[in-house]
Amino acid sequence: MTSRKVVELFYDVVSPYSWLGFEVMCRYRNVWNIDLKLRPAFLGGIMHGAGNKPPGLVPNKFAYMTKDLNRLAEYFSVPLQSPADPFEVMFQKGSLAAMRFVAAVQEKEKDGEKVVNVSRELWRRIWSEDKDITEPASLSEAAVKAGLSESEIKELLAMSTSTQVKEKLKSTTQAALDYGAFGFPMIVCHVDGKPEMFFGSDRFELMAHCIGEKWLGPQPSKSAAKL
Numbered sequence: 699m700t701s702r703k704v705v706e707l708f709y710d711v712v713s714p715y716s717w718l719g720f721e722v723m724c725r726y727r728n729v730w731n732i733d734l735k736l737r738p739a740f741l742g743g744i745m746h747g748a749g750n751k752p753p754g755l756v757p758n759k760f761a762y763m764t765k766d767l768n769r770l771a772e773y774f775s776v777p778l779q780s781p782a783d784p785f786e787v788m789f790q791k792g793s794l795a796a797m798r799f800v801a802a803v804q805e806k807e808k809d810g811e812k813v814v815n816v817s818r819e820l821w822r823r824i825w826s827e828d829k830d831i832t833e834p835a836s837l838s839e840a841a842v843k844a845g846l847s848e849s850e851i852k853e854l855l856a857m858s859t860s861t862q863v864k865e866k867l868k869s870t871t872q873a874a875l876d877y878g879a880f881g882f883p884m885i886v887c888h889v890d891g892k893p894e895m896f897f898g899s900d901r902f903e904l905m906a907h908c909i910g911e912k913w914l915g916p917q918p919s920k921s922a923a924k925l
Protein backbone atom coordinates (compact mmCIF):
# COMPACT_ATOMS: atom_id res chain seq x y z
CA MET A 699 0.00 0.00 0.00
CA THR A 700 1.35 3.44 -0.92
CA SER A 701 1.62 6.00 1.87
CA ARG A 702 -1.64 7.69 2.80
CA LYS A 703 -2.30 11.16 1.41
CA VAL A 704 -2.88 13.81 4.03
CA VAL A 705 -6.25 15.54 3.60
CA GLU A 706 -7.10 18.52 5.83
CA LEU A 707 -10.73 19.49 6.39
CA PHE A 708 -11.25 23.07 7.59
CA TYR A 709 -14.75 23.65 8.97
CA ASP A 710 -16.98 25.60 11.32
CA VAL A 711 -20.24 24.24 12.78
CA VAL A 712 -22.05 27.46 11.82
CA SER A 713 -21.68 26.35 8.18
CA PRO A 714 -24.28 23.84 6.92
CA TYR A 715 -22.21 23.05 3.82
CA SER A 716 -19.35 22.16 6.17
CA TRP A 717 -21.60 19.58 7.85
CA LEU A 718 -22.14 17.88 4.50
CA GLY A 719 -18.41 17.97 3.72
CA PHE A 720 -17.57 16.64 7.17
CA GLU A 721 -19.96 13.67 6.98
CA VAL A 722 -18.77 12.74 3.50
CA MET A 723 -15.11 12.91 4.51
CA CYS A 724 -15.82 10.85 7.65
CA ARG A 725 -17.50 8.23 5.43
CA TYR A 726 -14.54 8.18 3.02
CA ARG A 727 -11.68 8.22 5.54
CA ASN A 728 -11.62 4.41 5.61
CA VAL A 729 -12.51 3.98 1.94
CA TRP A 730 -9.80 6.17 0.42
CA ASN A 731 -6.12 5.77 1.26
CA ILE A 732 -6.04 9.05 3.18
CA ASP A 733 -5.05 10.41 6.55
CA LEU A 734 -7.92 12.80 7.39
CA LYS A 735 -6.93 15.72 9.60
CA LEU A 736 -9.80 17.68 11.11
CA ARG A 737 -9.07 21.42 11.29
CA PRO A 738 -11.84 23.17 13.28
CA ALA A 739 -11.56 26.90 12.56
CA PHE A 740 -13.62 30.13 12.69
CA LEU A 741 -15.59 31.09 9.58
CA GLY A 742 -16.09 34.67 10.81
CA GLY A 743 -12.29 35.09 10.80
CA ILE A 744 -12.10 33.67 7.27
CA MET A 745 -14.73 36.10 5.98
CA HIS A 746 -12.93 39.00 7.63
CA GLY A 747 -9.42 37.91 6.61
CA ALA A 748 -10.38 37.16 3.00
CA GLY A 749 -12.52 40.29 2.60
CA ASN A 750 -15.52 38.09 1.73
CA LYS A 751 -19.10 38.25 2.95
CA PRO A 752 -21.48 35.39 3.74
CA PRO A 753 -23.55 34.35 0.68
CA GLY A 754 -26.66 34.37 2.92
CA LEU A 755 -26.52 38.18 3.00
CA VAL A 756 -27.49 38.39 -0.69
CA PRO A 757 -31.29 37.84 -0.78
CA ASN A 758 -31.42 35.76 -3.98
CA LYS A 759 -28.49 33.62 -2.84
CA PHE A 760 -30.16 33.12 0.52
CA ALA A 761 -33.39 31.91 -1.14
CA TYR A 762 -31.37 29.57 -3.40
CA MET A 763 -29.32 28.21 -0.47
CA THR A 764 -32.47 27.34 1.47
CA LYS A 765 -33.71 25.19 -1.43
CA ASP A 766 -30.24 23.85 -2.17
CA LEU A 767 -29.73 22.72 1.43
CA ASN A 768 -33.07 20.87 1.49
CA ARG A 769 -32.11 18.96 -1.64
CA LEU A 770 -28.59 18.29 -0.39
CA ALA A 771 -29.80 17.02 3.01
CA GLU A 772 -31.70 14.28 1.22
CA TYR A 773 -28.93 13.55 -1.30
CA PHE A 774 -26.21 13.29 1.37
CA SER A 775 -28.47 11.67 4.02
CA VAL A 776 -27.62 14.30 6.62
CA PRO A 777 -30.54 15.48 8.82
CA LEU A 778 -30.00 19.13 7.97
CA GLN A 779 -32.91 21.52 8.56
CA SER A 780 -32.75 25.30 8.50
CA PRO A 781 -33.38 27.00 11.85
CA ALA A 782 -36.42 29.30 12.15
CA ASP A 783 -34.19 32.40 12.10
CA PRO A 784 -30.98 31.59 10.20
CA PHE A 785 -29.84 35.23 10.38
CA GLU A 786 -29.91 35.28 14.15
CA VAL A 787 -28.23 31.90 14.34
CA MET A 788 -25.48 32.60 11.80
CA PHE A 789 -24.83 36.32 12.07
CA GLN A 790 -25.95 37.44 15.53
CA LYS A 791 -25.18 34.46 17.72
CA GLY A 792 -22.38 32.97 15.63
CA SER A 793 -20.01 30.15 16.52
CA LEU A 794 -16.98 31.60 18.30
CA ALA A 795 -17.70 29.97 21.69
CA ALA A 796 -18.60 26.67 20.01
CA MET A 797 -15.47 26.55 17.85
CA ARG A 798 -13.27 27.44 20.82
CA PHE A 799 -14.90 24.53 22.62
CA VAL A 800 -14.16 22.18 19.68
CA ALA A 801 -10.57 23.50 19.61
CA ALA A 802 -10.30 22.69 23.33
CA VAL A 803 -11.56 19.15 22.73
CA GLN A 804 -8.93 18.72 20.02
CA GLU A 805 -6.22 20.15 22.28
CA LYS A 806 -7.02 17.93 25.26
CA GLU A 807 -8.40 14.68 23.95
CA LYS A 808 -6.00 12.19 22.43
CA ASP A 809 -9.00 10.30 21.02
CA GLY A 810 -9.78 12.03 17.69
CA GLU A 811 -13.29 10.54 17.70
CA LYS A 812 -14.29 12.98 20.44
CA VAL A 813 -13.70 15.91 18.08
CA VAL A 814 -15.79 14.11 15.47
CA ASN A 815 -18.62 13.42 17.90
CA VAL A 816 -18.67 16.86 19.55
CA SER A 817 -18.60 18.62 16.16
CA ARG A 818 -21.46 16.46 14.91
CA GLU A 819 -23.56 17.11 18.04
CA LEU A 820 -23.04 20.86 17.67
CA TRP A 821 -24.12 20.72 14.02
CA ARG A 822 -27.11 18.65 15.03
CA ARG A 823 -28.13 21.32 17.56
CA ILE A 824 -27.79 24.32 15.28
CA TRP A 825 -28.60 22.80 11.86
CA SER A 826 -31.15 20.13 12.74
CA GLU A 827 -32.80 20.93 16.06
CA ASP A 828 -32.70 24.74 16.03
CA LYS A 829 -31.00 24.84 19.44
CA ASP A 830 -28.48 27.26 20.87
CA ILE A 831 -24.71 26.64 20.63
CA THR A 832 -23.47 29.77 22.37
CA GLU A 833 -24.15 29.13 26.07
CA PRO A 834 -21.91 26.90 28.24
CA ALA A 835 -24.98 24.77 29.11
CA SER A 836 -25.60 24.19 25.38
CA LEU A 837 -21.99 23.18 24.75
CA SER A 838 -22.19 20.92 27.75
CA GLU A 839 -25.36 19.19 26.46
CA ALA A 840 -23.73 18.58 23.09
CA ALA A 841 -20.64 17.13 24.78
CA VAL A 842 -22.74 14.81 26.98
CA LYS A 843 -24.45 13.49 23.83
CA ALA A 844 -20.99 13.06 22.28
CA GLY A 845 -20.07 10.77 25.19
CA LEU A 846 -17.82 13.05 27.26
CA SER A 847 -17.90 12.84 31.04
CA GLU A 848 -19.05 15.66 33.36
CA SER A 849 -15.50 16.19 34.63
CA GLU A 850 -14.02 16.30 31.10
CA ILE A 851 -16.66 18.84 30.08
CA LYS A 852 -15.99 21.07 33.06
CA GLU A 853 -12.29 21.15 32.24
CA LEU A 854 -12.95 21.72 28.51
CA LEU A 855 -15.30 24.64 29.20
CA ALA A 856 -12.59 26.30 31.31
CA MET A 857 -9.95 25.55 28.67
CA SER A 858 -12.09 26.96 25.88
CA THR A 859 -11.71 30.50 27.20
CA SER A 860 -7.95 30.19 27.81
CA THR A 861 -5.42 32.16 25.76
CA GLN A 862 -3.87 28.90 24.56
CA VAL A 863 -7.11 27.65 22.99
CA LYS A 864 -8.05 31.07 21.59
CA GLU A 865 -4.63 31.18 19.91
CA LYS A 866 -5.03 27.63 18.60
CA LEU A 867 -8.32 28.55 16.89
CA LYS A 868 -6.76 31.74 15.52
CA SER A 869 -3.75 29.92 14.11
CA THR A 870 -5.88 27.22 12.42
CA THR A 871 -8.02 29.99 10.90
CA GLN A 872 -4.85 31.74 9.72
CA ALA A 873 -3.54 28.46 8.26
CA ALA A 874 -6.77 28.20 6.23
CA LEU A 875 -6.36 31.80 5.01
CA ASP A 876 -2.75 31.04 4.08
CA TYR A 877 -4.00 28.19 1.86
CA GLY A 878 -6.33 30.70 0.19
CA ALA A 879 -9.61 30.11 2.06
CA PHE A 880 -12.56 32.49 1.50
CA GLY A 881 -15.28 30.23 2.93
CA PHE A 882 -15.96 26.75 4.30
CA PRO A 883 -15.78 23.86 4.02
CA MET A 884 -12.27 23.94 2.63
CA ILE A 885 -10.44 20.72 1.93
CA VAL A 886 -6.70 20.67 1.30
CA CYS A 887 -5.26 17.53 -0.30
CA HIS A 888 -1.51 17.11 -0.15
CA VAL A 889 -0.51 15.62 -3.49
CA ASP A 890 3.18 15.07 -4.32
CA GLY A 891 4.17 17.56 -1.64
CA LYS A 892 1.81 20.22 -3.05
CA PRO A 893 -1.36 21.44 -1.31
CA GLU A 894 -4.42 21.34 -3.59
CA MET A 895 -7.31 23.41 -2.19
CA PHE A 896 -11.00 22.66 -2.80
CA PHE A 897 -13.84 24.90 -1.63
CA GLY A 898 -17.28 23.48 -0.86
CA SER A 899 -18.98 20.14 -0.43
CA ASP A 900 -19.55 19.85 -4.18
CA ARG A 901 -16.04 19.09 -5.39
CA PHE A 902 -15.61 15.48 -4.26
CA GLU A 903 -15.49 14.00 -7.74
CA LEU A 904 -12.72 16.36 -8.80
CA MET A 905 -10.92 15.87 -5.49
CA ALA A 906 -11.02 12.09 -5.89
CA HIS A 907 -9.54 12.47 -9.37
CA CYS A 908 -6.70 14.64 -8.01
CA ILE A 909 -5.76 12.14 -5.29
CA GLY A 910 -6.12 9.09 -7.51
CA GLU A 911 -9.23 7.70 -5.78
CA LYS A 912 -12.77 6.90 -6.91
CA TRP A 913 -15.87 8.94 -6.02
CA LEU A 914 -18.55 6.41 -5.13
CA GLY A 915 -21.28 8.90 -4.34
CA PRO A 916 -22.32 10.34 -1.00
CA GLN A 917 -22.66 6.94 0.72
CA PRO A 918 -19.66 4.86 -0.37
CA SER A 919 -20.51 1.86 1.81
CA LYS A 920 -23.92 1.51 0.11
CA SER A 921 -22.39 1.86 -3.38
CA ALA A 922 -19.66 -0.66 -2.55
CA ALA A 923 -22.32 -3.15 -1.40
CA LYS A 924 -24.07 -2.78 -4.77
CA LEU A 925 -20.91 -3.52 -6.86
Ligand SMILES: N[C@@H](CCC(=O)N[C@@H](CS)C(=O)NCC(=O)O)C(=O)O
Binds near residue numbers: 752
Ligand atom coordinates in the same frame (compact mmCIF):
# COMPACT_ATOMS: atom_id res chain seq x y z
N1 LIG B 1 -21.09 25.44 -3.41
C1 LIG B 1 -20.61 25.22 -2.08
C2 LIG B 1 -21.11 26.36 -1.22
C3 LIG B 1 -20.47 26.40 0.16
C4 LIG B 1 -20.85 27.64 0.90
O1 LIG B 1 -21.69 28.44 0.45
N2 LIG B 1 -20.23 27.86 2.06
C5 LIG B 1 -20.46 29.07 2.81
C6 LIG B 1 -20.49 28.77 4.29
S1 LIG B 1 -21.88 27.74 4.70
C7 LIG B 1 -19.29 30.01 2.53
O2 LIG B 1 -18.34 30.05 3.26
N3 LIG B 1 -19.39 30.72 1.42
C8 LIG B 1 -18.40 31.65 0.96
C9 LIG B 1 -18.66 32.04 -0.47
O3 LIG B 1 -19.57 31.47 -1.10
O4 LIG B 1 -17.93 32.92 -0.95
C10 LIG B 1 -21.09 23.86 -1.57
O5 LIG B 1 -21.97 23.25 -2.21
O6 LIG B 1 -20.59 23.37 -0.56
